[in-house]
Amino acid sequence: MELSLKISRAKNRKPHKNWKDRIFDISVYGIAILMMVLIIYPLWFIIIASFSNPADVANGNVWLWPKEWKLDGYIELMKQEQIWRGYLNTIIYTIVGTLIALAVNIPAGYALSRKDLFGRKWLSIIFIIPMFIGGGLVPTYLVVKDFGLLDTFWVMVLPFSVSCYNIIVARTFFNNSIPEGLWEAAQVDGCGTIRYFFTMILPLSKAILAVIGLWTAVGIWNSWFNALIYISNENLQPLQLILRRILISNQSLLGTASGDLAAELRRLSEMMKYAAIVISTVPIMCLYPFLQKYFNQGVMIGSLKE
The missing domain is CATH 1.10.3720.10 (MetI-like)
Structure with a gap:
């Protein structure tokens, strides 16, 4: 019984990653997040700019949310x-x-x-x-x-x-x-x-x-x-x-x-x-x-x- 428990725990145990693997994972996730932001943000900016005052957009005051909503x-x-x-x-x-x-x-x-x-x-x-x-x-x-x-x-x-x-x-x-x-x-x-x-x-x-x-x-x-x-x-x-x-x-x-x-x-x-x-x-x-x-x-x- 104890042997079977040890075997099951060994199977479920995640392999230990060294520092090189961790750096690689962080780099991959970082690049993926950066690419996602570069793709999504222009689309989001067009949406919020359509509800914003053009003067705020031209002056760079609109980044993530409209300063004032306008329809x-x-x-x-x-x-x-x-x-x-x-x-x-x-x-x-x-x-x-x-x-x-x-x-x-x-x-x-x-x-x-x-x-x-x-x-x-x-x-x-x-x-x-x-x-x-x-x-x-x-x-x-x-x-x-x-x-x-x-x-x-x-x-x-x-x-x-x-x-x-x-x-x-x-x-x-x-x-x-x-x-x-x-x-x-x-x-x-x-x-x-x-x-x-x-x-x-x-x-x-x-x-x-x-x-x-x-x-x-x-x-x-x-x-x-x-x-x-x-x-x-x-x-x-x-x-x-x-x-x-x-x-x-x-x-x-x-x-x-x-x-x-x-x-x-x-x-x-x-x-x-x-x-x-x-x-x-x-x-x-x-x-x-x-x-x-x-x-x-x-x-x-x-x-x-x-």
Whole structure:
């Protein structure tokens, strides 16, 4: 009995660390905490600056907490009716665009992963070339115009739904995660290619679906340049472009004002700038905690070679 107790205590006893191991642990934890602060603090500063007096921010009086709470920036932004329309447009663009991107890129990546695909090597090269060589803005604009997509809802979700990088990442995932024997077993049971893809491949591909979906959603949510080039109808413009236009118009008003009016406009402009950053980033940031593990896995997937 005493012998068994001694053995159990010996197993539960933590190994003694010498001073070198302790210094190493302290260094690792210190670097990790420093990196965490460097990442979190700028985000926190933007949030508290959006509730602070711009004069306090400019003078360096705001560090961890606002000296006085002010909601003027958010109130002025909420008065803009186009903000809500832009929010709705961006949400619709993000949802529809992500679904279309998944419907296009995932099957393409799976097809390229099949070793029995005719011309697989050359097709892979065709997908890789656009990752390094683009057609340019003017030819792309002409193509979009010829297809009649200018100033339409679909210009934000269709022309740029194909991502060669996402296709290559999906191909790498299927090559390294789906065993070839699974297809052979499915064939024995009389399963065809399409049924095999939908009933067996997709349920086993939740990680890559989440990764590519997250990448696409973030890209569409933050996109404003495509809307600037291809959309002139204000009712179709996304949130990012509307916020940009509001901030630019405020800067224009500053140039025409003077005295106390100019000071007030400058104060509101600064507060609206920080509030716009918070409004446009908080929704997509709330999505990250739920898909973080898949996002990290996707980064590792993209680093693997076939």
